[in-house]
Amino acid sequence: MKDKNISVAVIRRLPKYHRYLKEMLDNDIKRISSKELSKMIGFTASQIRQDLNNFGGFGQQGYGYNVEDLYNEIGKILGLTRQYNVVIVGAGNLGQALANYSSFDRLGFKLQAMFDVNPKVIGLKINNVEVMDMDKFEQFVDENNVEIVYICTSRDGAQEVADKIQKTKVRAIWNFAPVDLKLKSDIIVENIHLIDNLLTVSYFLKENLE
């Protein structure tokens, strides 16, 4: 595969391209120059040309990029050519919010179940998906070929969930708990550390005042 050597920095920019290209497709825009793309997306035109050259130069001199081709190619690189079975652990407000995001489903991330330890939420249906007892987690994920777990527990519960995950065939964790999980195996982890992000807001606020 020619995208094996793309740097992580480029990869992390691709979803933004993907998002803007989707918007263009929805607005029936067929082609776009790197200059126009630059104006919309906020990267420099030369950055865009460099990024997109990584997977085979879609741009043509004087024509620009074919929006649909580029959208599809970036989707392929991001692994969006198939579906992923997903479960959420932690059916509190955050877990429920994620269960209700229709865009995840549209992109192929298919929510199969939610899990919790709290008897008050076990048995509830959120967006047609059942909240199950955490006791059934390991059996369920292996029987249903679940590949990704979104961890939406409190800080204290998250490592315990991670330990359970390591006993299953789950291959990736999307972690929202404010803790860095300790994982032995080669499980992929992406963290959304909300507080880390909020503290950069207060930093910039402070800097702007000085």
Added chain:
Amino acid sequence: MKDKNISVAVIRRLPKYHRYLKEMLDNDIKRISSKELSKMIGFTASQIRQDLNNFGGFGQQGYGYNVEDLYNEIGKILGLTRQYNVVIVGAGNLGQALANYSSFDRLGFKLQAMFDVNPKVIGLKINNVEVMDMDKFEQFVDENNVEIVYICTSRDGAQEVADKIQKTKVRAIWNFAPVDLKLKSDIIVENIHLIDNLLTVSYFLKENLE
């Protein structure tokens, strides 16, 4: 201020130091070497020494870092020496989840109100904070010295909120809507683009299989 020239990359690492140092303080750990810190936090010891040297060399040869001093100093740099008044726009699941995070409050981010356009949620109290009609937004934030707005609306509603914010004295936006806001003034924006992060998960999953 000596931290004026610290790079944004370093700033974005500081909340992680802050988080680990808090944990050490809670566990009554008084001092720590860059080597031990490296083991816990996952940055190299030389990276840590470099990062922390940016604000005046807390480490002493053969002693390591004084945990409390370092925690306080990083807190100062991150602007945590005072309180920030905050409101949330969008009282759905995500807004409610953020309203319930006690750690934001503990760090000084004080939630003053929530706002929504949906009559079904206006008037509710979430974690003792009232959900108000969006019509009252501009007056409320200026009368209550609100500095930060968390935008938890859908994609379609977010720009409208941003436009309203620009008519107020609000200085920063923490944006959870999957859209890049267009802002004229010098308002600080930090985005949590969930989908962008999720698409890196599918990328890594795909790469791991090949």
